Amino acid sequence: MMTYREFFIARDPLITMLKEGVPPIVRVFGVPFDATSTYRPGSRFGANAIREAFMNIEVYSTMLGIDLEDLSIEDLGNLRYTTSIDQMVYSVEKVVYELIHEGKAFAMLGGEHTATFGACSAMPKDSALIVFDAHLDLRDSFADLKLSHATFLRRLLEKKDAQNTIIIGSRAASSEEWRMADKIGLTIISADSLYALKNPQKLLKDFISDFEKVYISIDLDVLDPAYAPAVGNPEPIGISTRQLLEFLYTLKGKEIIGFDIMELSPPYDNGSTACVAAKLLAELTCLTYLGKVKNMEI
Numbered sequence: 001m002m003t004y005r006e007f008f009i010a011r012d013p014l015i016t017m018l019k020e021g022v023p024p025i026v027r028v029f030g031v032p033f034d035a036t037s038t039y040r041p042g043s044r045f046g047a048n049a050i051r052e053a054f055m056n057i058e059v060y061s062t063m064l065g066i067d068l069e070d071l072s073i074e075d076l077g078n079l080r081y082t083t084s085i086d087q088m089v090y091s092v093e094k095v096v097y098e099l100i101h102e103g104k105a106f107a108m109l110g111g112e113h114t115a116t117f118g119a120c121s122a123m124p125k126d127s128a129l130i131v132f133d134a135h136l137d138l139r140d141s142f143a144d145l146k147l148s149h150a151t152f153l154r155r156l157l158e159k160k161d162a163q164n165t166i167i168i169g170s171r172a173a174s175s176e177e178w179r180m181a182d183k184i185g186l187t188i189i190s191a192d193s194l195y196a197l198k199n200p201q202k203l204l205k206d207f208i209s210d211f212e213k214v215y216i217s218i219d220l221d222v223l224d225p226a227y228a229p230a231v232g233n234p235e236p237i238g239i240s241t242r243q244l245l246e247f248l249y250t251l252k253g254k255e256i257i258g259f260d261i262m263e264l265s266p267p268y269d270n271g272s273t274a275c276v277a278a279k280l281l282a283e284l285t286c287l288t289y290l291g292k293v294k295n296m297e298i
């Protein structure tokens, strides 16, 4: 018997789409961490803002023909609050490792992009890492920190093969970072090159054809500030929401181990950026479902 309190009280801001007896498509968790922010802090509030927006937008995907209202999503809540970057990265890595080994796809909501370092440290070696980001995050150190939102990809690629990684939408990095990317053989589809290409999505499609499993990391600053103004480090001349989605739709049928949506800074938002982030959460969850269906896990 359901009680009135269960029936009438919602556990805001948690996403309440868990259906009894239906295995969840993704497990959602938030990372309330922005301690290395150097410009516009606030992404520690990002996960809850994405949840609120998610519960207030339509989640039927007209492009994929899937209604998330028929499916199940489990919200695990947020990581315990810490200002220690080592503790945050450690917790993310442990949680992600556990979920992957239980065969459970996940959605991590940021929080600053450094959390992706923790998630990727737990990834299987044969998975592709697809990063959408205005920045390369390949600095050796930044603002006296070796591990931060501006250096995390360098730290990651010091221990992982760059051949598995593709970065899309990049347009903001130091000359040393561009050289570094070239040197280690990183595949980049820069924001500038996008406008000259007829079918840039094909480059991503070709890249992932060698991989069965993918992890997707979205730094919302990949979008032009016209689409997503409320991010920690906005950069002009970015891609549109539609362009980003078209890249994501090329992943249809791939097994998505997990994904993250990072760097939303709600204090700078009028609500529009949170809605974009929520839409990405919805579409990526649909894509995760399609990957599971194709691989007969559902």
Ligand SMILES: [Mn+2]
Pocket (backbone or CB within 6 Å): 113, 133, 134, 135, 219, 221, 222, 233
């Ligand atoms: Mn970035």
